[in-house]
Amino acid sequence: MRSSERQIFSFLKRYQIFIVSAALALFSLHLALTDKKEYARGYLLKEILSYTVTPVQGAVLGVQDSIKDVWTDYFYLVGVREENESLKKTVYSLIEENRRLNEDAKLNERLKSLLEFKESLPYSSTASAITGYSMERWARTITIDKGSSDGIEKDHGAIALTGVVGRVTEVNGASSRVLLTTDLRSNIDVIIERTRVKGVVEGNGTDGLVMKYVRQVDDVKPGDQVVTSGLSGVFPKGLAIGEVTKIEKSGDNFFKHIEVRPAVDLGRLEEVLVLKENSFHEK
Numbered sequence: 001m002r003s004s005e006r007q008i009f010s011f012l013k014r015y016q017i018f019i020v021s022a023a024l025a026l027f028s029l030h031l032a033l034t035d036k037k038e039y040a041r042g043y044l045l046k047e048i049l050s051y052t053v054t055p056v057q058g059a060v061l062g063v064q065d066s067i068k069d070v071w072t073d074y075f076y077l078v079g080v081r082e083e084n085e086s087l088k089k090t091v092y093s094l095i096e097e098n099r100r101l102n103e104d105a106k107l108n109e110r111l112k113s114l115l116e117f118k119e120s121l122p123y124s125s126t127a128s129a130i131t132g133y134s135m136e137r138w139a140r141t142i143t144i145d146k147g148s149s150d151g152i153e154k155d156h157g158a159i160a161l162t163g164v165v166g167r168v169t170e171v172n173g174a175s176s177r178v179l180l181t182t183d184l185r186s187n188i189d190v191i192i193e194r195t196r197v198k199g200v201v202e203g204n205g206t207d208g209l210v211m212k213y214v215r216q217v218d219d220v221k222p223g224d225q226v227v228t229s230g231l232s233g234v235f236p237k238g239l240a241i242g243e244v245t246k247i248e249k250s251g252d253n254f255f256k257h258i259e260v261r262p263a264v265d266l267g268r269l270e271e272v273l274v275l276k277e278n279s280f281h282e283k
Helices: 003-014 016-034 038-120
Strands: 125-136 139-144 157-160 163-171 176-180 187-192 198-203 209-215 225-228 240-249 255-262 271-275
Touching: 038 125, 038 271, 139 163, 139 271, 187 240, 209 240
Parallel strands: 163 240
Antiparallel strands: 125 139, 125 271, 139 176, 157 163, 157 271, 163 176, 187 198, 187 225, 198 209, 209 255, 225 240, 240 255
């Protein structure tokens, strides 16, 4: 059988019900038009159409119901998807709100601790928020949101709950710059708390400190606490500077090279207290 004949045969087989129904319908119509007996024509036409059209009508109605079900399912799924999107937006909004509330709670906790610390100090101070960082080797500074309009002056000391942060080096109307203890240009008069050995702490340009001018014969050990001496006038006596971590001989064999870990984690600091005095000389 040739290809064209197979296609014709396949077409006739697939649509045989509709072809037969159409042929019977046309035949019934022909009889109705040519037969002279009205009643016989009407009855025969009715019976033939009922026999031929009813199955087709049933098939069409079945297809219609199926299409209706498909559209019903489609609109249901669309509604579910829109509801899911709405729920996702609500969840994201709640997550953001929870994050904001957590941040507010942490801020309130920090400010409460800072206020309690401020009230415990025997000298005037101003709480300030850190608004900028510079952590380069040649400049390790922070910017705070208080300035001359708040009574801040150059060389005022900045501290945190755990110890010394640095000193004010630049003042504007509503902001100031603080030189951190770890800056290479920083130097603070200190003493070893345990033995009262005096020296000067300088920044190493990264995240550590170096205590200088301590003689080889002086009693200093790893773990010793280093505090302010009160001699510079910038800080009162006894504020925490850091802890001795390493001791070596210096190049001249006369002084010790002492490394100190800062008492304040400067990289995680968010608020400071600025001491509104600069004359804390020990009397």
